[in-house]
Amino acid sequence: MKRRINKVAIVGSGIMGSGIACHFANIGVEVLLLDIVPRELTDKEKSKGLTLEDKVVRNRLVNDSLQASLKSKPSPIYSQSFASRINTGNLEDDIAKVSEVDWIIEVVVERLDIKKKVFEQLDNHRKKGTLISSNTSGIPIKLMSEGRSEDFQKHFCGTHFFNPVRYLRLFEIIPGPETSEEVLDFMNEYGEKFLGKKSVVAKDTAAFIGNRIGIFSIMSLFHMVEESGMTIEEVDKLTGPVIGRPKSATFRTVDVVGLDTLVHVANGLHEGVPNDEKHDFFALPNYIDSMMEKKWLGSKSGQGFYKKIKGDDGSSEILSLDLETLEYRAAKKASFATLEQTKSIDNVEDRFKVLVGGKDKAGEFYRKNFSALFAYVSNRIPEITDELYKIDDAMKAGFGWQHGPFQIWDAVGVEKGIEMMKAEGEKPAAWVKEMLESGSKSFYTVKEGNTYYYDIPKKEQVKVPGQDAFIILDNIRESKEVFKNSGVVVEDLGDGILNVEFRSKMNSIGGDVLDGLNRALDIAEKDYQGLVVANNGANFSVGANIGMIFMMAVEQEYDELNMAIKHFQDTMMRMRYSSIPTVAAPHAMSLGGGCELSLHADKVVAAAETYIGLVEFGVGVIPGGGGSKEMTLRASDTYHKDDVELNRLRENFLTIAMAKVSTSAYEAFDTNILQKGKDIVVVNPDRQLAIAKKHALIMAETGYTQPIERTDIKVLGKQALGTFYVGTDQMYAGKYISEHDKKIANKLAYVMAGGDLSDANYVSEQYLLDLEREAFLSLTGERKTLERLEHMIKKGKPLRN
Template sequence: MVRKIRKAAVIGSGIMGGGIAALLAGAGVDVLLLDIVPFDLTNEEKNDPAARNRIVQAGMQAALATNPSLFYSKKDASRISTGNLDDDIEKLSECDWIVEVVVENLKIKRDLFKKVAKVRKEGTIVTSNTSGIPLKDMSQGFAQEFKEHFMGTHFFNPVRYMHLLELIPGAETKSEVMEFLARFGERNLGKGIVWAKDTPNFVGNRIGVQGIGACIKFMHEDKMTIPEVDALFGPALGRPKTAIFKTTDLVGIDTMSHVAKNSYDLCPDDEQRDTLVLPEFISTMVDKKMLGNKTRGGFYKTELTPEWKKLRKVLNIDTLEYEDLERPTFPCLDEARKKATLKEKLTCVLKGDDKGAQFAWKCQANAFQYAANRVPEIADSIVEIDNAMKWGYNFEMGPFETWDAYGVEEAVERMKNEGLDVPANVTQMLAKGKKSFYKLENGIRYYFDFSSGEYKAVPVSKNMVSIAAAKGNNKTVFQNASTSLVDIGDEVFCIEFHTKMNAINGEIVDAIDKALDYVEENGAGLVIGNEAGGMPGAFSAGADLSFVSKLCHEKKYAEIDAFLAKAQVGIQKVKYAPFPVVAAPYGMVLGGGCETCLGADRIVAHTELFMGLVEIGVGLLPAGGGCMNLWKKYMDALPGRTVKEVDLAKFFVQVFMKIAIAAVSMSAAQARDNGFLGLADRIVMNRDNLVGEAKKEVLKMVDDGYVPPLKKKLKVIGNAGQGMVNAEIFNLLNGKFMSEYDAFLARRIAYVVSGGNTGEGSEIAEEAILKLEREAFVDFCREEKTIARIDHMLKTGKPLRN
C-alpha cells in the first residue's frame, strides 16, 4: 500500500491548530478541524449545531483574520470543514492523519487519545503537537498498533512562516511511519525536518529558551538594559531584528515562562538549570498580563500620541514602567556595520573589548557550552541543533556554525582562560586534531559526529541542488562582484545574483547576456536562482536604485536610456533563447526582479512569494519589459482564437491596476491570481528544493523537445484603454489611494500598457512597447518628484507619497 494523506484532522482550533489546518489545506489536503463543545450552553443551545460549534468556528475565524495571513490563499479555507468532538468524532475514521493540538495537560491528552483510538481506522497516523509532555506518558497502555502509528510532530508558530518541523518518534513508532512523515513534511508541507528525541521541549525550545533565560540572567547581573541586549543580539550576530526581547514579545512571555519552567521541572540533571529560573520581574509581568504582542505590552509597547504618531516604549526592568526607546550602540556594533560578511560582523561583536562585546561573548560562550552538552541527550548530531535554531528561531547560523566562525580552538582557549567549563565532547574532538565542526570537501559538506569521532556528510534532500556545494566543487564557470554562473549538473547551469538584496545592476545585466551565450554553446538549459539564509529573503528586490539616482542627479538621460535598452535586450534574449530558461523566485521579487522572472520560459516559485511591479512607488514604471511581458502573460493564457474575440478591456484594466497600485502578492497562490504566474508555472512548498525543482523543469522541457517561442505582434487596446482607466484613476484619487503625482504617473503607464497612440485591436511589435517603456522611464527621471521618491526610498527604505 502506498501511504497518502488525502484527509487530515486537526483537533484543537487555537492559533496553532488553525495554523496547522491552514498549512495542510494549502498543501491540497482536505482538513477536519475539531474542538470541544462549549461548557456554558443553555438548554436551548444544546440542540443548536451553531452553538455547539461556537469554539471551533471562533478558531476558524481567528485563523482567517490573522495578519500576516496563515493561509496562502483564503480560497484554501474551503478545504477545511469544522465540527466538535461530541457530534463529529466518528468522522476521524475517514482521516489518514490526526494531529492533536490541545492544551498541555497529560490527562486531557490521554482522555482524547482514548476517544481517537476507538474510531480511527487501522494504519492512521496520530501525532501530538506537544512541546513538553513525554510521548511515552501519553501513549502508555494503548494498543501496539496505535503506538506503532503514534509520534510527535512539533510545528512552530506561526505555522506557515516557520520552516522548522520537529519529528519525535515514540519508542515503538514504525520506521515507515517516521520516514513517510519526514517526506511529507519536507516535500508537501515545505518544512525543514529536525529529528528530536522524546526529551522535554525537544530541540529548538530546549536550546532557544535556555539561551533567552541565560541572556536575561546575565543582563540582570551586568546591569544591561533591554535595548542594549537586543542591539547586540540582532543582525550583527546573525539573529533576526526581533533579537531576544522582541522575539519573546512575539511568542508570548507566558509561553516562554511555561517552556522554561517545563525544562526546569523535567530536567533535574541539566547543568545550566539555574538559567531556567527566570527573574522575579518576569513572574510579575505574567501576573499583570504584560505578555507581549498578544496584550497591550510586554518588554516593548507602542503608544499613539494625540497627533496619531507611534511612540515605541521599552520596559525598565527595575521599575516595571515604560520609558521612551532610545537606540543604543557600542563600538563593536559600529565596527560590525562596516563589515560585509556575517563572519566579519561576528568577529567584531564577539572579540571586541567594550562592554557590549564582553556581554555578547559571555552569552555566546554559554550558548556554546549548552549546545555541545545536549548531544546526544536531545539530538544525535550537531546538525539537528543548528538546523533547529536556524529554522525555528531564524538564526543565520546555528551555535556550532557560529563556533566555527569564531574559531573553535580560539574560543576554547578563551573559555579556559576565563575559567569556563569546556564540554568534554569538544575537548575530545580537538584532541583528535579536528579543528572545526563542519568542513567542505569536493562540494560536499561534512559535520563532526561526536559518537564516531569522524566527519560524516550532512544529510540533504535528494530534491535539493546546492549552488554553494557546486561552487565548492569548482563548478563556477565565471563570477564577478554581483553574480556567478554555476554548473549544477546534467548540462544545466544556474545564474546566481549576490548583490545587496540581489538588486539588478549593470554587472548582472551583462552577466545574464554572457551566461546565455555560454549555455547556448555548452549546456541544455539555464536556471535563474539564488540561495539565501533566513525567511522570506529576496530573490531580487528590484533595480539598483542608487545607480538610477546618480544618473538622475547628473541628468545623464542618454545613459539611462542605454541601460534600459541593454536590460530589455537581455530580457528578450532570455525569452527567445534556443534552450529553456526557468526562474526560481522566492521571497521578495520586486520591480526588476519580477521583470527578470516574467522574461523566463517558466517560473518555479516558492510558496512565500511577494511579487509585484512596484516602480510607481519610486516615481517610475517597469521598463525592463515588465509592462509588455505582464500584458503578454495575460494574453498568452488565452487560447489563440480567443484573443481575437476577447474583450481586451477586462484584461487591460487588470494589468494596468497591478502596475498602477504596485500590487504585491502575499503568496505564490496570490501571484497566480494576480496573473504573474501562469498555469504552466509551478509552486514549490520547500524553498530548500527550489533550485533543484527548477533544474528538473529545465530537463523536462528538454526531454519534451523544447522549441523556443515565436516572436509575434501583440494585440493592444490602444487609445480606448487610456480613456477607460481615467475613471479608475479618478476613483483612486477620491479615495486617497493615490496622490496627484501617482495619477500623473498612472496615466503614462496606461499609455504604455495600451500600446500608445493606436486603435483598439491594433497589433504592434514588441519593440514598440519596449520603446514606450524607455521613453516614459526617462521622462519620469526628469521629474523632481520622482527624484525625491528615489532618494527617500534610498534613505529610509520607505516610499514617499508626494
C-alpha cells in the same frame, strides 16, 4: 506500503490547531478540524433563539477559531480560497469521521489527563494503520501512549510544529517507545517533501531540541542582563541581524510571542530537568516575576518589554522598560565600537571572530553569551540528540537563526571557543576535545559540494543525510564557478545546466548583474543545455538599482539612462528568446526588476513564500524592464471571441498601478504574475534550486526550440486609453490618488493601450518596449519622481507625494 496523505484530522482548533489545519490546506490536503462542543449559549445565540442542540452552536468554537486564524496577520494560508479545503466539526457529533482520514494530529491543551482522554476516544474510532501524533511542546510521548492499543502505539509519535506554522519551518518528530521505523521515516520525508519543513527527529526529553536550546538561550540572556545592568535596547542591538538573527532580536521577540508562553515553557524546563548543569538558568529573574504579576505580557496585553504610546498630535512613540525600576522610558539608542567594525563585513559568518574579539562591552557580552551557549549545546549530546547538526537545524528552522550554535563555534574557531569558555568559567563536553585529538578541527566540513559533520561515536566526519535533494550554492560556488563579476557568480549545476547567482547588495539588478546574466546566456547557448537564475540570499531581488537611476536622472544624463533601460529590456528579451530554456527561481521579496526577470523566463519555479510584484509606482515610474509590455502581452493572450477584452487588460493594469505584491506564490497566479499550467510552486525552499534545475533539463531534453519574437499582441488603442483616463480622473477627484499618481497611471495606460491608436491593432513586443522606455524616461524627469526615488533610497519605504 506506499503511504499517502489525502485527508487529515486536526483535534483542537486553537492558534496552533488552526495554523496546522491551514498549512495542510496550503499543500492541497483535505482537512477535518474538530473541537469541543460549547457548554453554554452566548447572548447573541440566545437572542436568536438558538439552543445547544443547533449545529451552528455546537460548531461555534471550532468555526470561531478558524475564522480568527484566517483573519490574522501574517496570514496562515497561502490563498483564502484554500480555506474551502477545511471542514469543521465537533468531538461529539463528528469524531467517527476520523475513521476516514490518513493522519490524526492532536493539538489540545497541554495537560496529560486531557490528552489521554482524547486519545482513548480516537483509538476507538481510527482505522488500523492510521497515523496519529501529538503536537505537544513538552509532555513526554511515552506517557501519552500508555494504555493504548498496539496498533495505536506503533503509529504514534510527537509531531511538534512551531508557531506560526506556515512561516517557521522546524518540524520535530519524537518517537514513542513503540513507534515503528516506517512511521518515523515517513514523517521525516513527508515533513521535508510535502510540508516544506526542516524535519528533525528528536529524543523524548523535556522540550525536545528547539525549545530546550532556544529557551536556554533566552533565559541565559535574561540573567546576563540582570547581572550586567545592560539595557534591553543594547541586548536587542547585539542579538539581532548583526549575528544573523531576526530583527526582533530577543526582547521584541518575547513581546511578540508572549511572555506567558515563554514563562510556561521555562517553568516546565525548570521542573523537568533537575539534573541539568544549567538548571538555575531556567528559574525566572525577579523582573520577569514582576512583569507576570502586572500582566505585562507583550503585544497581546499592550505592553511588555516595549510599550507603544500615542501623543496628543497622533504620533506614535515606542517606550522601553527599565529593568531596574520597572518603569517605561524613552528608548535609548545603543551603539558599540565592536559593531562598527563589522559594518563592512557583509557575510555574517565572517563577523563572529571580530565580535568575540571586541574590547568593549559588546565584546564582553559576546564572549560570555557564546561561551555559555557553546558549553550548553555540547553537553546536550547525547541527551537530546546524538547528532550535532540536528541542534543547528532546530535553531535555524525554529528560531530564525541564520547559523546554529555549532556553526557559530566553527566560525569563531573550535580551539578559540574552548579558550573563551575557559576564561568565562564554562566547560565543553569531553567529546569536543576528543574531536580535536581525532584530527577533526571543525564540526563541519564541505567536500565535493556536500556538508559533512563530526559523528561523535564514529569519531569522523560523516555526510549530513538528505542532501541529495538539495543544491547548496555555498558548497559549490568555488569549485563549480564558471564566471563571476562584481554582481553575479555563474555556477555549473551539472547535467548541462548553469545557474546565475546574484551577489549584489540586496540582489539589486544593476549593470554588473545584467552583464553577468548576458555572459551566462552566451556561455549556456554555446556549451550548455539550460540556464537557471536562483540564489540563496534573504531575498531573490529587490529590483533595479534605483540609486543608479536616481543619480543619472539628477544629473540629467538621459542618453545614458535610456541606454541603461534598453540594456535591461534587451537582457530580459534574451531571457525570453534564448536558444536554451531559462528558469527563474524567485523566493521572498522578488520585486520590480526581480519580478520582470521572472516574467521573461520560460518557466518560474517559485518558492511558496514568494512576495512578487511590479512595485515601480512607489518610486514614481512604471515597470521599464519589459514588465509593462509583458502584462499587456499576457492580457492579449487571454482575449477570446466576444470577450470583454478591456476587463482583462484592466486587471493587469491594476496589478501594476496598485503595485500589488502577492503574499505568497499562489496569490501571484491571481495577479497574472505567475501563469497557471506553466509555472509551479515549491513548498520546501531547500529543494527549489534542484527542482528548477530538473525543469530546465526536462525542457532541454524534450526538444526545446528557440521561440520566435511576438508581433501579434493585440492592443486596444483609444478605447482602452479613454476608459483608463476616465478612471484615473475619478480616482484623483475622489482623493484616492495624488496628482503625480494620476500622471504615472496615465503614462502606464498609454503604454498598455498601445498608444492613441484609433482602433484595436496588432503590434510587436519591440513596439511596446519602445513606448515603455519612453514613458519611463519621461517620468524620471519629473521632480516628484526624483523625490520618491530619493525617499526610497534614504528611508527604504515609498513616499506618497
